[in-house]
Amino acid sequence: MISIAVSFLVIILSLAISAGFRREIRGGVASLTGDIQLTSPSANIYNSEVCVNADSSFIEDLLARRGVEAVTPAIYRAGIIQNGEDLQGVLFKAVPSRDSLPLQISIPRSLAKTLRLKEGDVVRGYFIGERVQVRKFTVSSIYEGLSDNSGSPMVLASYEDIRRVNGWDEGKASALEITLSERFRDRRAQKTKAVEIAGFAYGRASEDDDPTLAVASADKYYNLFDWLDLIDFNVLVILILMVLVAGFNMISGLLIMLFRNISTIGTLKALGMGDRGIAGVFLRVSARTVLKGMLIGNAVALLFCLVQHLTHFIRLNPDNYFVSFVPVSVNWWSVLAVDAIAFAAIMLLLLIPSLFIARVDPADTVRVK
Numbered sequence: 001m002i003s004i005a006v007s008f009l010v011i012i013l014s015l016a017i018s019a020g021f022r023r024e025i026r027g028g029v030a031s032l033t034g035d036i037q038l039t040s041p042s043a044n045i046y047n048s049e050v051c052v053n054a055d056s057s058f059i060e061d062l063l064a065r066r067g068v069e070a071v072t073p074a075i076y077r078a079g080i081i082q083n084g085e086d087l088q089g090v091l092f093k094a095v096p097s098r099d100s101l102p103l104q105i106s107i108p109r110s111l112a113k114t115l116r117l118k119e120g121d122v123v124r125g126y127f128i129g130e131r132v133q134v135r136k137f138t139v140s141s142i143y144e145g146l147s148d149n150s151g152s153p154m155v156l157a158s159y160e161d162i163r164r165v166n167g168w169d170e171g172k173a174s175a176l177e178i179t180l181s182e183r184f185r186d187r188r189a190q191k192t193k194a195v196e197i198a199g200f201a202y203g204r205a206s207e208d209d210d211p212t213l214a215v216a217s218a219d220k221y222y223n224l225f226d227w228l229d230l231i232d233f234n235v236l237v238i239l240i241l242m243v244l245v246a247g248f249n250m251i252s253g254l255l256i257m258l259f260r261n262i263s264t265i266g267t268l269k270a271l272g273m274g275d276r277g278i279a280g281v282f283l284r285v286s287a288r289t290v291l292k293g294m295l296i297g298n299a300v301a302l303l304f305c306l307v308q309h310l311t312h313f314i315r316l317n318p319d320n321y322f323v324s325f326v327p328v329s330v331n332w333w334s335v336l337a338v339d340a341i342a343f344a345a346i347m348l349l350l351l352i353p354s355l356f357i358a359r360v361d362p363a364d365t366v367r368v369k
Contacts, residue, residue: 004293004346005300007246011239011342012301015334018235020327022228023182028144028322032093032154034072034177051172059176067181072096073173075162080126081107081137081155083115091152092125094162095177102158104140109318111153112142125155127165135161144318243342246293247349254286254353266362279354286350294339305330 040050054073062071077092088111094100105125107117117123117139127133137157163172258265261282268278305328308314312325 001289001293001296003249004246004290005297007242007249008294008297008339008342009301011242011338012298012335013304014235014238014242015338016301016305016328016330017326018231019329019331019334021231021323023329024323024327025228027182034074034175035180036178038176038178039174051166051168051174052176053171054173054176055171062178068178069181070179072177072179074175074177075159075166075168076174077127077162077165078152079128079155081111081115082124082126083117083121086115088114089152090155092127092155092157092162094157094159096159100156100158101140102161103135103137104158105137106141106143106156107139108153108155109142109144111155112139114153118142133165135165144324239338239342243345246290246342247346250286250290250346250350251353253289254282254350255356257282257285258353258356262360265357265360269360270362275358278357279351282357283347283350283354287347290343290346294343298335298339302330304328 038052040052052073059071062068072095075092075094079090079092081088081090090111092105105123112118115123119139119141121139123137123139125135125137127135143156163170166172265278269275308326308328314326316323316325318324
């Protein structure tokens with residue numbers, strides 16, 4: 001029972017932690033870049049002349065599509081942050097928000113470490129173009145951030161600040177970012193289908209005077225998604241190993257039970273009970289043991305997930321794991337499905353020692369005194 005409980009504990013924790021990493025990282029990436037981006041084909045973060053209309057006529061049609069949660073205009077602009085003599089190339093991003101204040105920025109923790117910044121510090125921001133524009137920003141907050149493929153940290157700024165830096169009128173943006181529901185962003189195949197749907201919706205709903213836009217998945221952090229795929233593969237290996245460990249432990253337990261009850265088996269055969277009926281008796285006893293171990297393992301795992309979710313008491317190095325704590329996410333349907341599959345697999349493995357019953361001869365096991 002202890003072996004079964006430990007196996008199911010590891011199985012449920014593996015599922016919860018894998019789902020937690022997927023939710024945190026995919027959600028974090030989506031909050032920075034969106035899941036799908038609509039941009040001009042000639043868009044360039046260094047060029048402030050190329051933009052899209054943030055109030056285009058097709059946005060309402062996009063919002064009506066299944067799986068689309070929001071369509072948000074965003075402005076991107078490459079720049080440089082200076083603190084004293086230290087310089088760092090960054091990517092400024094701005095979206096409309098009531099919480100953003102003029103000349104205040106939120107920076108990732110990696111940038112704060114590099115430039116030795118803390119909340120409240122004042123830094124200079126340089127924007128390179130036909131002429132160099134300089135702004136003094138105050139660091140309002142530090143967030144756990146990710147770097148894009150070029151290694152440029154993303155600095156979150158006020159929408160109006162970056163719009164004025166680019167010299168754009170209201171209603172202009174670098175891109176329209178489409179945020180998908182969690183179910184649609186969870187798998188690449190679903191996300192690819194969502195990209196096709198967004199392109200179809202734009203082509204159908206756009207007016208003749210609307211500019212041509214490129215529709216693409218915003219997976220700039222492809223290395224993270226490859227890492228998530230590797231985690232999913234590791235979880236699959238863990239599930240198979242834990243089911244095998246639990247199954248073979250139950251096989252040894254059932255064999256011991258059969259050896260200790262050889263005389264009982266012989267007596268039941270002598271009284272006319274068939275091999276299948278006798279095997280059913282021992283399998284029912286084994287099934288109760290498996291169920292008790294499974295319930296104990298599930299209870300301990302779910303209790304751990306609850307405590308970790310509320311307290312984040314197990315911490316991680318975000319430089320290595322992209323998040324500062326062990327994330328957990330419990331999908332009840334996944335838990336029930338894995339429990340059912342694992343239970344069925346263990347019971348199938350227990351059919352192997354049940355074959356021993358057919359080899360028991362009542363003449364050898366029953367002694368009349």
